[in-house]
Every structure is written in C-alpha cells, then in structure tokens.
Amino acid sequence: MTPSGTTSGGVPGPAGQPAWELLLPAAGAPARRRGRALQEALREAVRSGRLAAGTRLPSTRELAADLGVSRGLVTEAYEQLTAEGYLRGERGAGTWVGGAVRAGRVGAATGTGGAAAAGPGGRDAVAGAPDVRVDFRPGTPDLSLFPRSAWAAAQRSVLARLPHRALGYPDPRGLPELRGALAGMLARRRGVVADPERLVVCSGVAQASTLLGFVLRARGLRTVGVEDPGSPEHGRLFASTGMETVWLPLDGEGLRPEPLAASGVRAVVVTPSHQFPSGIGWSAERRAALLDWARTIGGYVLEDDYDGDFRYDRAPVGALQGLDPERVVYAGSVSKSLAPGLRLGWMLVPEALLDEVVERKRTMDLGNPVLDQAVLAEFVTRGGYDRQLRHCQRAYRERRDALLAALAARLPGTEVSGIAAGLHVIARVPARFGPPERFLARAAEAGVALRSLEEYGTARPSDGDVRLVIGYAHLSPSAVAEGVGLLAGAVGA
Amino acid sequence: MTPSGTTSGGVPGPAGQPAWELLLPAAGAPARRRGRALQEALREAVRSGRLAAGTRLPSTRELAADLGVSRGLVTEAYEQLTAEGYLRGERGAGTWVGGAVRAGRVGAATGTGGAAAAGPGGRDAVAGAPDVRVDFRPGTPDLSLFPRSAWAAAQRSVLARLPHRALGYPDPRGLPELRGALAGMLARRRGVVADPERLVVCSGVAQASTLLGFVLRARGLRTVGVEDPGSPEHGRLFASTGMETVWLPLDGEGLRPEPLAASGVRAVVVTPSHQFPSGIGWSAERRAALLDWARTIGGYVLEDDYDGDFRYDRAPVGALQGLDPERVVYAGSVSKSLAPGLRLGWMLVPEALLDEVVERKRTMDLGNPVLDQAVLAEFVTRGGYDRQLRHCQRAYRERRDALLAALAARLPGTEVSGIAAGLHVIARVPARFGPPERFLARAAEAGVALRSLEEYGTARPSDGDVRLVIGYAHLSPSAVAEGVGLLAGAVGA
Numbered sequence: 001m002t003p004s005g006t007t008s009g010g011v012p013g014p015a016g017q018p019a020w021e022l023l024l025p026a027a028g029a030p031a032r033r034r035g036r037a038l039q040e041a042l043r044e045a046v047r048s049g050r051l052a053a054g055t056r057l058p059s060t061r062e063l064a065a066d067l068g069v070s071r072g073l074v075t076e077a078y079e080q081l082t083a084e085g086y087l088r089g090e091r092g093a094g095t096w097v098g099g100a101v102r103a104g105r106v107g108a109a110t111g112t113g114g115a116a117a118a119g120p121g122g123r124d125a126v127a128g129a130p131d132v133r134v135d136f137r138p139g140t141p142d143l144s145l146f147p148r149s150a151w152a153a154a155q156r157s158v159l160a161r162l163p164h165r166a167l168g169y170p171d172p173r174g175l176p177e178l179r180g181a182l183a184g185m186l187a188r189r190r191g192v193v194a195d196p197e198r199l200v201v202c203s204g205v206a207q208a209s210t211l212l213g214f215v216l217r218a219r220g221l222r223t224v225g226v227e228d229p230g231s232p233e234h235g236r237l238f239a240s241t242g243m244e245t246v247w248l249p250l251d252g253e254g255l256r257p258e259p260l261a262a263s264g265v266r267a268v269v270v271t272p273s274h275q276f277p278s279g280i281g282w283s284a285e286r287r288a289a290l291l292d293w294a295r296t297i298g299g300y301v302l303e304d305d306y307d308g309d310f311r312y313d314r315a316p317v318g319a320l321q322g323l324d325p326e327r328v329v330y331a332g333s334v335s336k337s338l339a340p341g342l343r344l345g346w347m348l349v350p351e352a353l354l355d356e357v358v359e360r361k362r363t364m365d366l367g368n369p370v371l372d373q374a375v376l377a378e379f380v381t382r383g384g385y386d387r388q389l390r391h392c393q394r395a396y397r398e399r400r401d402a403l404l405a406a407l408a409a410r411l412p413g414t415e416v417s418g419i420a421a422g423l424h425v426i427a428r429v430p431a432r433f434g435p436p437e438r439f440l441a442r443a444a445e446a447g448v449a450l451r452s453l454e455e456y457g458t459a460r461p462s463d464g465d466v467r468l469v470i471g472y473a474h475l476s477p478s479a480v481a482e483g484v485g486l487l488a489g490a491v492g493a
Numbered sequence: 494m495t496p497s498g499t500t501s502g503g504v505p506g507p508a509g510q511p512a513w514e515l516l517l518p519a520a521g522a523p524a525r526r527r528g529r530a531l532q533e534a535l536r537e538a539v540r541s542g543r544l545a546a547g548t549r550l551p552s553t554r555e556l557a558a559d560l561g562v563s564r565g566l567v568t569e570a571y572e573q574l575t576a577e578g579y580l581r582g583e584r585g586a587g588t589w590v591g592g593a594v595r596a597g598r599v600g601a602a603t604g605t606g607g608a609a610a611a612g613p614g615g616r617d618a619v620a621g622a623p624d625v626r627v628d629f630r631p632g633t634p635d636l637s638l639f640p641r642s643a644w645a646a647a648q649r650s651v652l653a654r655l656p657h658r659a660l661g662y663p664d665p666r667g668l669p670e671l672r673g674a675l676a677g678m679l680a681r682r683r684g685v686v687a688d689p690e691r692l693v694v695c696s697g698v699a700q701a702s703t704l705l706g707f708v709l710r711a712r713g714l715r716t717v718g719v720e721d722p723g724s725p726e727h728g729r730l731f732a733s734t735g736m737e738t739v740w741l742p743l744d745g746e747g748l749r750p751e752p753l754a755a756s757g758v759r760a761v762v763v764t765p766s767h768q769f770p771s772g773i774g775w776s777a778e779r780r781a782a783l784l785d786w787a788r789t790i791g792g793y794v795l796e797d798d799y800d801g802d803f804r805y806d807r808a809p810v811g812a813l814q815g816l817d818p819e820r821v822v823y824a825g826s827v828s829k830s831l832a833p834g835l836r837l838g839w840m841l842v843p844e845a846l847l848d849e850v851v852e853r854k855r856t857m858d859l860g861n862p863v864l865d866q867a868v869l870a871e872f873v874t875r876g877g878y879d880r881q882l883r884h885c886q887r888a889y890r891e892r893r894d895a896l897l898a899a900l901a902a903r904l905p906g907t908e909v910s911g912i913a914a915g916l917h918v919i920a921r922v923p924a925r926f927g928p929p930e931r932f933l934a935r936a937a938e939a940g941v942a943l944r945s946l947e948e949y950g951t952a953r954p955s956d957g958d959v960r961l962v963i964g965y966a967h968l969s970p971s972a973v974a975e976g977v978g979l980l981a982g983a984v985g986a
Contacts, residue, residue: 341863
C-alpha cells in the first residue's frame with residue numbers, strides 16, 4: 001500500500017495540523033467504547049473534509065499519548081479505517097488520509113460496530129424436499145430464532161399508539177419513524193452515511209435491485225456488471241428491468257479493475273463486506289479502485305450488504321457506501337437477521353437517483369405496509385434488533401464452529417474459506433473424495449442437499465477438487481455434524 | 494333488451510329442459526338466504542354450461558311453483574342475473590341465458606351478496622393541509638373505523654400458530670391459506686370465478702396495474718384504454734411500465750363500443766360496478782359488448798373493483814370477471830374496507846397470463862409479507878372481514894344521507910348521482926352558484942377541499958354548472974354538514 005499520487009508523500013496536508021484532541025473519546029468510558037468512538041470520530045473527520053486527502057496522521061504512539069488512551073486502541077482504529085479505505089499506510093512511512101472517500105458531503109455519519117442485514121433476494125429458499133435429510137444450501141437463516149414474543153409485543157404497542165391517519169396511503173419512501181431508526185442503526189452498525197432523507201424503505205434487496213434497475217434502464221443503461229462468482233439472482237432481477245448482466249471476474253481481493261474498465265458497464269452489483277459466495281472481504285485498494293472507476297465514468301455501485309450483520313472473528317468492515325454515498329446505493333434487509341417472510345429492507349440512495357427511485361417505488365406498490373414498518377421502528381429503537389443480532393451471532397458462530405470441526409474430522413484435507421463472517425462458507429474438498437459429479441450425486445443419494453460453487457459463476461476448475469457453498473446458519477450443531485457425517489459416509493471418506 | 498342472434502328466439506335451448514329442481518334452495522332456510530342460493534345456483538349453471546346460451550328459462554311463476562318459493566324471489570334472481578349479464582329478457586317474451594358468459598370454464602364459482610374491496614391506487618391521499626377545514630376529496634375511507642382490537646387479536650393468534658418455515662421466503666403468489674380464504678370470500682361477495690390457483694396476492698390495485706402493465710408490455714402492447722372520465726392514476730401506473738394511455742369515452746351505460754373498437758387498444762382498465770368517478774353502473778349490454786370485444790381481438794380487461802364493497806340501496810352487481818375469467822383480470826384490495834396502509838390486495842388472473850404475472854411479482858418484491866397475509870386470512874376466515882364491511886356500510890350510508898340532505902338544503906337544485914354505492918358522489922351544482930372557477934376558488938378560501946370532475950377526464954362542459962366529485966366516507970355526518978354549510982356560505986347560497 002503506498003500513498004496515492006495526490007498526497008504529498010507523508011507531508012502534513014494543507015489543512016494544517018488538525019485538533020487531535022477533538023477526537024478524544026469520552027473520558028471514563030470503557031476501552032471498547034472509547035476505541036469505537038475514536039474510529040467514528042476519525043471516519044467522520046475524513047468524510048467531512050476536516051481531514052483532507054493526503055493529511056498525515058500522528059504516529060500511533062503520539063496520538064495515544066495526546067488522547068490519553070492505549071496505543072493498541074489507536075493502532076486498531078488505524079487498521080480498521082485502513083481496511084475500510086479511509087486511511088492508507090505503509091510500514092515505516094506512516095498513515096495518511098486516503099483518496100477513496102468523497103469528502104465534504106452533507107449528511108450525518110457515524111460509527112462502525114456490528115454489521116447490517118440484507119437479503120440476497122430469494123437466492124436460495126431452502127426447499128423441504130421429502131428426501132432431503134440435511135440441507136446445506138445457503139440463503140436462509142434459522143427461522144426458529146425469530147423473536148416471536150418481542151415482535152408480538154411491538155405489534156401490540158404499535159396498534160395501541162399509531163394515529164389513525166398513519167393507516168392511510170403511506171409515504172412511498174417509508175414511515176418517517178422507521179427511516180430515522182434505520183438511519184441511526186445503520187450508521188452505527190455498518191458505518192454508512194445514513195441520512196433519513198436518502199433512506200427508502202423497500203421490501204428487501206431484491207426489490208432494491210429491481211428499483212435501481214428500472215431507474216438505470218430509463219437513463220439508458222443496458223448492462224450491469226455482477227461478480228463472478230456471484231449470485232445469479234442479481235442477474236435475474238436486473239434482467240426483469242431490461243438490463244443484461246456481464247460477469248466480472250474476482251480475485252482474492254475483489255473485482256479486478258482491468259476487466260471492469262474494459263467491460264463497458266456503468267453499473268455494478270457487489271458484495272464487498274463478505275463476497276457472495278466466495279466469502280472474501282474486498283481489500284481497501286479494490287474498494288478504492290471501484291469508487292475511482294464509478295467517479296470517473298459517472299457510474300453507480302449497488303452494494304448488497306446481504307449478511308453484513310454476522311461477523312465472528314474480527315471487527316466488521318464498514319460498508320463501501322460510507323466512502324462515497326453519491327456513487328453507492330446501499331441495500332440491506334431483515335431477511336437474515338429476523339425473517340425473509342417479513343419482506344422489509346432498506347436502501348440508501350444517492351441524491352441524483354433519489355426522486356426516480358422513489359417514484360418507481362410508488363408505482364410499484366405505493367410503499368411498504370405501515371404497520372410492519374412501525375413495528376420494526378419500535379423494535380430497532382427499543383434495542384430489540386441489537387439483542388436479536390447478538391443472539392443470532394452467538395448461535396451462528398457455534399454452528400460454524402461445528403461445521404469446521406466436522407469437516408476437519410470427517411473430510412480431512414478440506415480447505416474452508418470465508419469463515420469469518422456470514423451464514424455460509426466455501427469448502428474445497430480434496431480431489432480424492434471426488435470427482436465433483438460423483439461427489440454431488442452420492443451426496444444427493446444420501447439425502448444431503450448441496451450447492452456447488454460452479455452454480456454461482458463461470459469458473460470450471462479442472463483440478464478435481466469439489467468446491468461447495470455450504471450454508472450452516474439454519475441448522476443446529478447436531479444437524480451440521482449429521483450432515484457432514486452422511487456426506488463422508490456417502491463418498492467413502 | 495332482445496335475445497341475441499345466437500339464441501333461438503325464446504325456444505328452449507339444445508340442452509333440453511334442465512332439472513330445475515336442482516336449483517332448489519335449501520328447504521327451511523330464510524327467504525333471504527334462499528334467494529341468494531337461487532341466484533348462485535343459476536349463475537353457476539350458466540357458467541358451467543349446464544344452461545347453454547339461448548336456453549329459455551321458465552316463467553317466474555312456473556319456477557316459483559316448481560321450487561316452492563315466492564315469485565318475488567325468482568323475479569329478483571332473474572333481474573339480478575340480467576343486470577350482471579348472465580341472462581337476457583324482454584317483457585312478454587321471457588328470459589334466456591345470455592351470450593355474454595364464457596361457458597364451460599373450470600374453477601369454482603358461486604355467489605353474489607356483498608361487494609369486494611379495492612384501492613384506486615393512491616388516487617387521492619387526503620392531505621391534511623393546515624388551512625383545510627373540511628376535505629371532500631375522494632379516495633380514503635374513515636381510518637378510525639379500522640378494527641384495531643380484532644386485528645391485534647388476529648396478529649397474536651398468527652404469531653402463536655404459524656410454523657417456523659412459514660417465515661421463510663414466501664410463495665410469490667401469496668400464502669395458500671390467504672388465497673383460499675380470499676377466493677371463497679370474493680366468490681361469495683362479488684360473484685367472481687375465484688380459483689385459489691389463479692389468485693395472486695399483491696399490495697393493491699396499483700401494484701396489480703403495474704404487474705399487468707409490465708406483462709402486457711412484454712407481449713408487445715404499447716397502449717391501454719382508460720375510461721373518460723376516469724382515474725388519472727391508472728394512466729400514471731401504466732405509463733411506468735411503458736404503456737401509453739388512450740382515453741375512451743363513457744356514456745351513461747359504460748364504455749361506448751365504437752370508439753373502443755376504433756382506438757386500436759388491446760387492453761382496457763374499467764370500473765364497471767361503480768364507475769370512477771361518474772358513479773354509474775355499467776349496463777348488462779355494455780358489459781357483454783366489452784367482453785365480445787376482448788374475445789374477438791384477444792384483448793384483456795383489468796377490472797378495478799375499487800369500491801365494490803359498498804352498496805346502499807340495491808343488491809350489488811356481480812363483478813365483470815365472473816362472465817369471463819379468461820379475459821378479465823380482477824383486482825381489489827383492503828384499502829377501502831380496512832386501511833390503505835396495510836398494502837394488501839389481490840388479483841384474479843387469466844390462465845394465459847398467470848405465469849408471467851407471478852414471475853413479475855417475484856422479481857418486483859418476492860411476494861407480500863407473510864405475517865400480514867396470515868392475519869388477513871384469519872380475519873376473513875373467522876368472519877371479521879364481513880363484520881367490518883357491515884359496520885362500514887352502515888356508517889357510510891349515514892354519511893351519504895347526511896351529504897344528500899345538506900346539499901338539498903344548502904345548495905338547492907344540485908343534482909347528485911352515483912349515490913347507490915361507493916364512497917363518493919357526483920354533484921352537479923347549478924350554474925347560478927358558479928361559474929366553476931369562482932366556485933372552486935371560494936371553496937378553497939373557505940377551507941373546503943374539493944375535486945372538480947374536470948380533473949378526471951377530457952370533458953369541458955360549457956353550461957356553467959359546477960361538477961364535483963365529493964368523497965364523504967372519511968367524514969362524520971356533522972363534518973359533512975359543516976363542509977356543505979361552509980361551501981354554501983362561501984358561494985353566497
């Protein structure tokens with residue numbers, strides 16, 4: 001990682017020395033909260049333009065001393081913001097404000113922290129075929145974790161307090177109280193720039209894709225780029241709006257810039273926080289490169305934050321949208337955190353597209369049901385949503401660990417990746433258990449439903465290894481172990 | 494009304510004498526229910542083809558004697574089915590099975606009775622502008638009549654009983670239990686052919702319009718006919734799908750056949766039960782002529798049954814869809830019967846369009862929220878929906894009567910039409926209170942919000958009379974009287 005050409009090679013930027021003490025986290029707060037406050041303050045300073053691109057930051061030692069906090073806390077903040085693309089650094093040369101962020105925008109902006117929710121748009125409803133004993137297909141959370149009593153309490157409360165007029169034709173953008181609640185939650189958990197005026201409540205990421213597709217098609221776009229590997233559902237949704245999809249190759253860091261530039265597309269759909277299906281997190285360079293591309297050609301990025309809520313072994317990476325809310329449409333939903341059947345989601349829309357998206361939402365359905373929106377607003381505002389995420393996070397980490405242990409024990413040599421986050425992993429089973437066709441056929445015979453990675457892209461490796469996309473979140477630890485056991489038995493492991 | 498050329502002029506049809514006793518309503522049932530049962534049985538016999546077009550029916554005297562029921566009950570059944578287009582009759586020449594119905598279809602079919610619900614698609618959300626004292630703009634029911642306790646009870650019950658898997662990605666067509674409940678209710682109340690397999694749950698008539706528009710546009714249609722006068726919202730919704738609208742003139746009986754045929758459109762949107770905004774009910778001839786047109790050219794009709802639930806002085810006229818479910822898309826919603834904010838509606842779709850409509854619904858939003866659907870299913874199944882309609886019907890009739898009385902007293906000479914049904918009337922105020930521009934300006938100054946009929950079509954009469962579309966359902970009787978009083982004072986009446 002090197003400073004970009006526009007920075008002055010580590011020299012303090014033209015803004016002069018910022019008042020670092022303004023970054024001081026509240027004294028007396030626990031270390032974890034102070035670390036988070038520091039990250040939020042730094043991120044906001046970069047966004048607002050108070051820290052201009054190229055500004056050199058103090059060393060971690062200096063800033064820690066200035067602020068009276070531990071050096072580890074400052075180091076962690078620098079690393080986190082570097083991963084997100086706000087800062088750049090090089091060993092021995094210090095840390096600068098990067099050029100990725102679009103500085104000087106309006107709108108509130110805070111935090112990092114947890115993760116946001118989204119639905120991949122019916123990517124894989126788990127079918128309950130009678131001969132399926134264990135279903136490893138990804139796409140559905142554990143529906144038994146839906147917080148029925150808390151939801152029922154919120155429903156009661158809403159029906160008791162909502163004024164009559166709220167039952168009329170809704171604002172197509174969504175209920176103001178929900179837009180406010182979501183904006184706060186997303187800024188805090190996902191590091192997005194969440195202005196309630198730019199937030200449009202929709203029925204999920206699928207509808208967000210269709211809304212954006214129609215708007216872009218009306219502007220003359222005919223193609224949209226999708227990640228390869230990626231979700232074929234994105235392509236189907238955009239196809240319904242008259243847009244053709246172009247597969248764009250990924251490597252281990254994200255979308256490769258050259259094929260993107262050569263493709264001629266002016267819009268892309270990406271999953272940078274936990275790429276679907278590969279499970280990688282995009283590198284800071286690739287995040288910055290994508291935004292550079294979008295700014296240069298006036299293009300748009302749809303960020304499908306489909307499982308940003310679930311992180312197990314590391315701090316969450318803030319959403320791409322935080323770096324440039326004028327080029328990135330951010331979309332998420334409650335489909336993974338609560339239930340897909342609620343059909344509730346959100347999008348944060350660049351100013352230039354907002355009116356068109358809202359008018360399209362209006363003609364599509366006049367807006368989402370108001371009672372559901374009021375219930376979610378209450379749930380978020382009263383802390384129920386955060387509690388639900390903590391609860392799911394614990395459950396899903398346990399299941400992931402059960403999957404990793406079972407694969408290690410029963411299909412030794414299997415490489416598992418994309419494990420730090422989300423509701424699925426990629427498993428590469430050694431060729432000696434293959435070849436892939438035979439492996440998948442035996443699994444099906446044994447009642448184990450599986451998805452091959454090949455179903456999600458154009459790559460057809462010939463090494464004989466079996467590449468699987470394994471969803472585990474909807475299965476109990478014992479069902480996970482049973483499924484891997486059935487699999488191992490079926491392929492003679 | 495004369496027998497059509499295809500009937501044998503009053504001679505019994507080729508099917509021979511039907512077994513009239515099969516039409517016998519259950520003995521011992523109260524007269525009202527027996528009358529209804531007779532109507533349902535006759536309608537079903539015509540639909541199924543058991544009573545072929547041209548079949549001459551027994552005289553009312555004969556059939557009443559055969560069935561052991563009162564003659565009045567048979568007369569009423571004949572009149573009702575003649576109004577709906579199933580039968581034809583001529584004084585002195587008897588009654589025949591008409592040619593309008595498409596006989597021999599599959600699918601359950603029953604009943605007449607109440608009326609169905611629909612939303613005109615955000616036609617007129619009543620704005621609460623601060624200077625508006627009484628708002629007569631049509632489009633919203635009385636939101637304070639929403640049955641909060643009963644709805645809350647249904648919500649509780651649903652959350653307690655719904656299986657976990659029901660919370661997953663929904664069937665885009667809708668929850669099976671709701672589709673079944675709605676099919677039964679609509680067949681009974683609106684006389685539609687309501688096969689649950691053809692019923693698609695959607696967010697209301699607006700979404701039904703958009704769904705159909707996209708499907709027809711993909712089939713190459715570029716224009717859709719709308720009633721003149723009619724709702725401009727239909728045009729806006731179809732425009733969002735790439736279809737241009739063509740105004741088609743109405744007269745006192747319905748859409749005029751010649752301009753329709755000459756227009757070149759292959760699809761139309763109509764409101765035959767209580768035309769919006771004129772308030773007329775289409776005549777049986779015009780219903781038949783529209784269906785003839787659709788069959789001849791392979792066209793489609795969207796029937797917006799936006800206020801079919803509300804009838805005050807006469808039996809409801811069955812929906813057009815009952816006459817030909819392969820040419821008519823029937824759409825309705827709970828927007829007038831419960832609340833627009835619920836965003837819940839339904840469409841009955843011809844077999845030939847079904848797959849395309851469902852796939853379009855899927856890409857638009859993956860389907861409606863499941864909890865709401867389950868709550869409505871419970872509400873309909875347990876009788877709550879019928880109770881709600883009875884309750885609203887009583888309230889709205891009282892308000893309509895208050896409006897008629899106030900207009901007669903304070904703006905004498907005003908002609909009011911379209912009063913038998915719905916949530917609005919047409920008032921033609923004599924020119925001496927005008928001219929229209931002055932009338933509307935004075936009304937606005939006095940804080941009375943009004944819609945002129947001119948806003949809903951192309952007609953610009955020059956007689957100086959003031960033609961208004963007055964919505965009354967959302968106003969208490971005293972507010973109605975106050976509004977008319979303000980109006981009369983403002984225009985010097």
